[in-house]
Amino acid sequence: MGSHVGCWSIIEEEAGWRKGPWTxxxxxxxxxxxxxxxxxxxxxxxxxxxxxxxxxxxxxxxxxxxRPDLKRGQITPQEESIIIELHARWGNRWSTIARSLPGRTDNEIKNYWRTHFKKKAKSPINVSEKAKNRLLRRQQFQQQQKQQQQLQLDMKGIVALLEDSNNHYEVPSTLCSMANFYPNNAEEQGCFYSMISTIDNNDNSSAPEALNEEILWDGLWNLDDFHGNFSATNTTSKANLHNLVVS
DNA sequence: AAAACAGGCAACCGCGGAAGG
DNA sequence: ACCTTCCGCGGTTGCCTGTTT
Missing domain, CATH: 1.10.10.60 (Homeodomain-like)
Structure with missing residues (x-):
């Protein structure tokens, strides 16, 4: 954004303090x-x-x-994924999040979050918003094709666990860890917990094949539905989830 | 072409905690 | 112990700019 001179009416308060844009x-x-x-x-x-x-x-x-150490320019995808992850952990503690992003200010991160993420969480209210969302979804569809490939790679980590009978009982705890990755988001946690409960319900024998891969796919698609364009912007985050699984 | 709308962001405000007298 | 000042944080405001209708 360019200079904002004139955007604030310059006010001289009673105490003599100037307000408004800096010259x-x-x-x-x-x-x-x-x-x-x-x-x-x-x-x-x-x-x-x-x-x-x-x-x-x-x-x-x-x-x-x-400040001379400020980083100028757009938030990078890497920074974005860090913001998402740290916000999931700490909520609106912008200054805490900013400490993990050298050169970025809490104000910058706060503004970024509010403009890029907060509105996405709201469901569309009127027709024009719905139309706009439809257009967006169409544009994102192709992107998601690519993202799905990445997601499949992530899934392999989980499926590998499923296929290994020795890890059978580790899967719910792994999903539990992933749910805990979103301590402030009940809906996202719910997706993971529903996967766990489905797994438990299907666990009529100790046979690992009872854990259907579709269960996990369904759960992950629910996550995408919740976020709307979650996968379009959150590849790194998913990679980190994958790391969680692997670890 | 112009009005309406939405996005972006710098700056302000109010509050609470820490430090000092 | 109380009061004042300073500092930092999160929330909010309001204007500019780009896009859509």
Missing amino acids: AEEDRLLIEYVRMHGEGRWNSVSRLAGLKRNGKSCRLRWVNYL
């Missing part, structure tokens, strides 16, 4: 201040740097925009 001159003053004094003591910035900004505003500007 190049203000940025320069802040950078200069941090270079001389280091980070911290933000409330003294206005006095020492000649900025009419409060401490909070200065800190925010530095942390989210001016």
